[in-house]
Amino acid sequence: xxxxxxxxxxxxxxxxxxxxxxxxxxxxxxxxxxxxxxxxxxxxxxxxxxxxxxxxxxxxxxxxxxxxxxxxxxxxxxxxxxxxxxxxxxxxxxxxxxxxxxxxxxxxxxxxxxxxxxxxxxxxxxxxxxxxxxxxxxxxxxxxxxxxxxxxxxxxxxxxxxxxxxxxxxxxxxxxxxxxxxxxxxxxxxxxxxxxxxxxxxxxxxxxxxxxxxxxxxxxxxxxxxxxxxxxxxxxxxxxxxxxxxxxxxxxxx
Amino acid sequence: xxxxxxxxxxxxxxxxxxxxxxxxxxxxxxxxxxxxxxxxxxxxxxxxxxxxxxxxxxxxxxxxxxxxxxxxxxxxxxxxxxxxxxxxxxxxxxxxxxxxxxxxxxxxxxxxxxxxxxxxxxxxxxxxxxxxxxxxxxxxxxxxxxxxxxxxxxxxxxxxxxxxxxxxxxxxxxxxxxxxxxxxxxxxxxxxxxxxxxxxxxxxxxxxxxxxxxxxxxxxxxxxxxxxxxxxxxxxxxxxxxxxxxxxxxxxxxxxxxxxxxxxxxxxxxxxxxxxxxxxxxxxxxxxxxxxxxxxxxxxxxxxxxxxxxxxxxxxxxxxxxxxxxxxxxxxxxxxxxxxxxxxxxxxxxxxxxxxxxxxxxxxxxxxxxxxxxxxxxxxxxxxxxxxx
Ligand SMILES: Cc1cc2nc3c(=O)[nH]c(=O)nc-3n(C[C@H](O)[C@H](O)[C@H](O)COP(=O)(O)OP(=O)(O)OC[C@H]3O[C@@H](n4cnc5c(N)ncnc54)[C@H](O)[C@@H]3O)c2cc1C
Numbered sequence: 001x002x003x004x005x006x007x008x009x010x011x012x013x014x015x016x017x018x019x020x021x022x023x024x025x026x027x028x029x030x031x032x033x034x035x036x037x038x039x040x041x042x043x044x045x046x047x048x049x050x051x052x053x054x055x056x057x058x059x060x061x062x063x064x065x066x067x068x069x070x071x072x073x074x075x076x077x078x079x080x081x082x083x084x085x086x087x088x089x090x091x092x093x094x095x096x097x098x099x100x101x102x103x104x105x106x107x108x109x110x111x112x113x114x115x116x117x118x119x120x121x122x123x124x125x126x127x128x129x130x131x132x133x134x135x136x137x138x139x140x141x142x143x144x145x146x147x148x149x150x151x152x153x154x155x156x157x158x159x160x161x162x163x164x165x166x167x168x169x170x171x172x173x174x175x176x177x178x179x180x181x182x183x184x185x186x187x188x189x190x191x192x193x194x195x196x197x198x199x200x201x202x203x204x205x206x207x208x209x210x211x212x213x214x215x216x217x218x219x220x221x222x223x224x225x226x227x228x229x230x231x232x233x234x235x236x237x238x239x240x241x242x243x244x245x246x247x248x249x250x251x252x253x254x
Numbered sequence: 255x256x257x258x259x260x261x262x263x264x265x266x267x268x269x270x271x272x273x274x275x276x277x278x279x280x281x282x283x284x285x286x287x288x289x290x291x292x293x294x295x296x297x298x299x300x301x302x303x304x305x306x307x308x309x310x311x312x313x314x315x316x317x318x319x320x321x322x323x324x325x326x327x328x329x330x331x332x333x334x335x336x337x338x339x340x341x342x343x344x345x346x347x348x349x350x351x352x353x354x355x356x357x358x359x360x361x362x363x364x365x366x367x368x369x370x371x372x373x374x375x376x377x378x379x380x381x382x383x384x385x386x387x388x389x390x391x392x393x394x395x396x397x398x399x400x401x402x403x404x405x406x407x408x409x410x411x412x413x414x415x416x417x418x419x420x421x422x423x424x425x426x427x428x429x430x431x432x433x434x435x436x437x438x439x440x441x442x443x444x445x446x447x448x449x450x451x452x453x454x455x456x457x458x459x460x461x462x463x464x465x466x467x468x469x470x471x472x473x474x475x476x477x478x479x480x481x482x483x484x485x486x487x488x489x490x491x492x493x494x495x496x497x498x499x500x501x502x503x504x505x506x507x508x509x510x511x512x513x514x515x516x517x518x519x520x521x522x523x524x525x526x527x528x529x530x531x532x533x534x535x536x537x538x539x540x541x542x543x544x545x546x547x548x549x550x551x552x553x554x555x556x557x558x559x560x561x562x563x564x565x566x567x568x569x570x571x572x573x574x575x576x577x578x579x580x581x582x583x584x585x586x587x588x589x590x591x592x593x594x595x596x597x598x599x600x601x602x603x604x605x606x607x608x609x610x611x612x613x614x615x616x617x618x619x620x621x622x623x624x625x626x627x628x629x630x631x632x633x634x635x636x637x638x639x640x641x642x643x
Contacts, residue, residue, distance in 0.1 A: 039270070078267055190274035193305035193318050196267050233528075 005061030006116030006153070006175065008051045010085060011106055012044040012067050014076040015126040028224045031126070040076045042188075043121025045083075046181040049188035050151060051119050052084035059153045060117070062086050066109055068102055070094055074204055081199035082191035088204035093216055095209070101216040103135035108212035110140060115176065117158065122147050122180040133180035143173040147182040264559075265327035272328050275300055276335035281607040284338065288465045288610050293417045298342045301332075302371035307345050312353070315365035322500055323562040326507035333511025336607060338614055340466055343508065344376050344414065347501040348422045351442060355485040355493045364420070364444065376418035377447065379409040379471060380494065387627055388643070389424070390436045390491060394473060396425040396443065398487075401480045403427075403443065405454070405473040411621070415457045415469040421445040423478075424494055427487050442490035444482045453477070464613040498623075499565060502575035505618055506558045509582035512615045513551035516589035519608060520544045520596045527598075534596070543592035550588050554581035573636045580628040583618035590615045 016022055016031065017039040023032045040048075054060035065080035067073035068091040077088035091105050110118060123130035137144035145151075145160030149168070152159045153175070162169045163182045173179075191199070209216045237243045247254045279297050287294055301307050309325050311317020318324070325346045332339040349368060352360060352375075367373040385391040394407025405425055415421065421444075428439035447455060454476030460468045485493055521544060524535025534540045561574030590612045594601035601608045619625050633639040 075266070079270065082267060082271065190278075190304065191267075191271045192303070193268070193271075193309060193320075196271055197318055197320075199267070 005055070005059060007062045007064065007113065008054065008060045009106075009110060009113055009115040009118045010044070010047050010051050010063060010065050010080065011102070011118070011120045011132070012048065012065050012076050012080050013041040013121070013124045013126075014038050014067060014069055014073045015041045015124055018042055018125055024225050024227050028226060030222065030225050038072070038075075040079050041121050041124045041126075043123060043125070043181055043183070045079075045121075045188040046183070046185050047119045047121050048080045048083050048085060049186045050148075050181060052189075053186065054151075054153060055084065064089060064113060064115070066091065066106065068093070068097055068105055074206075077204055078199055079191070081202045081204075082196045083189060084195065085202075087202055090204055090206045091209060091212065092206050093209050095216045096218050097216055098218050098220055099129045099131035099135055100219065101209075101214065102132050103139055104214045105209060105212055105216065106132075106136050107139045108214055110136075117153070117175060118142075118178045119151075120178070120180050122182055133178055137178040140176075140178070142177050144178045144180075145171050145173050146180045148179050149182050149184045151179055151185065264323050268324060269327050269331045271304075272306060272331040273335055275304060275306075276332055276337045279337050281336055284336070284610065285604055285607065288604075291459075291461065291465050291467075293414075293467055294338070294341045295417075297337065298417075299371070301342060307342055307371070308369035310346055310353075311349060311365055311369045315361065316369035317365070321562075321566045322503065323559075323566060326504055326558065326562055329504055330507040330511040330514075333508045334514045335511075336515050336611065338465075339508055340614070340617075341414065341417070342376060343504060344378050345374070347497050347504055348375055348378050350497045350500055351422060351484060351493050352444065354496060355442070356444075359481070360444065360484070368420075373420060374418045375420040375422070376414040377412055377421035377471075379412050379415075379421050379423040379445075381411045382408060383410045383470075387624065390440065391430070392424065392426060392440065394423075394425045395429075396427050396441060396478065398427070398480070403478045403480060403483070405443075405445075405476045405478055407473050409471040409473075411460070412457075412469050412471045414467050415447065415471055416459065417467060419446065419448050421447050421471075422484075422494075424490050427490075433488075437491045437495075438488050440491040441487050442484040442493045443478050444484060445476075445478055446482070450476050450478075464610070464617065466614075466617070499561070499571050499575040501622060502579040503558060503561045503565060503571075505622060506554065506561075506575070506578040506582035509579075509586040509615070509618050510551060510555050510558060512586040512611065513547065513554075513582070513589040515611060516586070516593040516608075516615070517544060517548050517551065519606075520589070520593045523600075524596050540596055543588070543595060547585060547589035547592045550581065550585035554578060554585045557581060573632065576623075576628045576631050579618070579623070580625050583615075583625070586615045587619060 017037040020036055025032050051060055051063045055063055063085040064087055065077050065085040066089045067076045071092055074090050081088055120133050133146055147163045148160045149163045150161035156175050158173045158175055158177050160171050160179055305318060306328050308317035309320045309328060313319040329339045329343055368375050382392045396403040396405045423443045423445045424440055426439055427441040433439035454474050456472040457469050460470055462468050524540050525533050527534045557574055557578040561571045561578045564571035564574055593608050594612055597608050600606050630642050634641050
């Protein structure tokens with residue numbers, strides 16, 4: 001057990017809800033978000049849940065939820081507060097944020113907050129970049145444990161079981177560290193009504209990128225966003241012989 | 255589905271978290287219960303543990319002390335998610351009778367335990383087989399004997415009696431011939447069914463076309479402590495009526511949720527299902543019933559919100575609450591009908607949940623008050639036409 005419970009910073013992103021069938025804007029500039037239900041990125045929910053569990057075990061102390069983006073990201077922070085985070089920081093900007101800008105802004109937040117652990121989702125389900133955690137660790141010069149399916153804290157060490165291609169890899173990291181959550185780390189809770197009520201009273205501080213000395217302007221140019229081609233209807237075959245014949249002569253795969 | 259300018263969405267965080275809870279109780283869960291006519295014990299426990307059923311109980315008794323619109327948001331969300339709040343919604347409005355008219359001792363004794371889930375107040379014994387809608391003609395009689403009442407009679411359609419610890423009972427305490435006004439002579443009691451079961455209380459389930467845990471309840475010299483009389487003897491009908499507007503608005507909210515569920519299912523299916531080489535939703539014959547039901551739902555929803563706003567401002571809301579209940583139930587039914595038709599044969603397959611929700615949604619044109627009685631109310635009390643019943 002660490003001497004004192006460590007502070008955990010949990011960045012949470014506001015994304016199109018995972019139940020929504022996304023549609024590409026007519027001009028191909030991106031995905032339609034107007035009038036679409038937005039929610040917390042599911043991997044970030046897992047990160048919040050893990051932080052709250054660490055707190056319930058007594059190894060984590062204060063949990064600070066950070067969201068970056070438009071003013072409505074405060075709602076995403078409220079969700080984290082209802083799950084058990086203690087306070088929130090909103091880095092408010094209308095700029096389209098890319099992983100590097102987010103990592104720089106979080107680096108500045110980390111310098112102010114001095115957390116012992118930054119716990120974030122392995123990727124966001126909107127643009128699937130899978131980059132912010134890694135960039136953040138590099139900018140901070142902290143060790144990183146990505147794709148975590150298990151996390152334990154003991155003393156100054158975080159032990160992370162990682163889901164890698166070949167199986168599971170376990171790494172030990174010196175704190176402070178950056179950990180990104182994979183799907184199997186936990187099953188996030190839904191908030192209880194009393195906790196939703198408490199969350200309404202928890203503080204959310206708003207800062208601007210300029211206050212943190214970061215220029216969040218995008219560095220990438222989106223050329224085009226397009227829908228995947230529509231799946232063609234399948235065909236039914238009457239027999240194995242017909243299947244083999246079609247695979248050979250029409251699909252030309254055998 | 256945008257909200258209008260008049261009408262701001264309320265309790266967004268509560269809706270969000272209730273939806274997450276409901277996601278753990280998918281169609282499969284309800285299908286199994288429906289077949290077995292089982293009670294959704296786990297679902298009700300989850301709602302209770304998360305504090306939602308105590309939303310309206312004041313904080314001093316361990317509840318959240320939220321306004322009626324929060325309860326409406328909770329119930330609407332449950333139905334919009336394809337779940338069914340009928341197993342536990344009564345607690346939300348029955349509790350109001352104890353809160354407004356119960357003694358300090360009764361509130362202290364029951365409300366904290368209801369809030370924590372230790373005691374379930376889910377049974378509401380009003381309807382009787384011989385009087386039906388004509389509540390003031392009910393016959394179940396509670397005779398005072400020293401420090402207790404002895405109850406004899408029968409109730410019907412008492413939902414959830416087998417899954418509740420307490421019942422709010424309306425019984426006659428003065429014979430009908432001796433009263434001056436129709437609304438006098440009835441009294442409200444809190445019956446502890448755990449003690450009364452087998453001691454003068456018998457509960458028998460009634461099988462219905464949907465899974466609603468309906469029962470009929472028989473009282474044969476059942477004793478109720480005089481301490482459990484709510485308020486004054488003879489004024490029970492008023493105490494019950496007093497909670498009716500809240501009940502109407504909450505039931506209307508469930509119907510709105512049902513309508514939203516059906517419409518979402520209809521739209522999704524109409525876009526996916528390809529017949530004659532194009533999505534069926536491209537045909538106006540398929541679109542129009544769905545669109546019409548949506549318009550009906552939005553109109554009813556606005557009326558629900560107006561009713562809630564008036565209720566919370568302490569204004570009269572009988573007109574809004576009654577009309578919202580009627581229009582909501584009709585909108586849900588229109589959306590249900592469109593949903594079955596849109597699904598064609600698959601609308602009848604249990605696996606799609608449409609037929610189950612269809613059966614469930616039909617109830618609210620009959621209970622807790624039938625459409626004709628809402629219209630009679632509007633005709634008499636809003637429009638000033640002669641009383642018809
Ligand atoms: C599944 C279910 C659950 C229920 N749960 C409860 C419960 O928990 N507690 C409880 O107390 N009750 C409960 N009820 C009872 C419900 O409130 C009644 O069924 C409802 O009020 C109608 O009463 P009734 O069935 O006796 O119909 P009746 O009063 O016999 O009416 C039959 C029909 O005649 C119409 N009608 C009657 N009089 C008039 C008139 N003057 N003008 C025009 N039309 C008229 C009615 O609108 C109705 O359509 C439940 C009912 C059902 C089906």
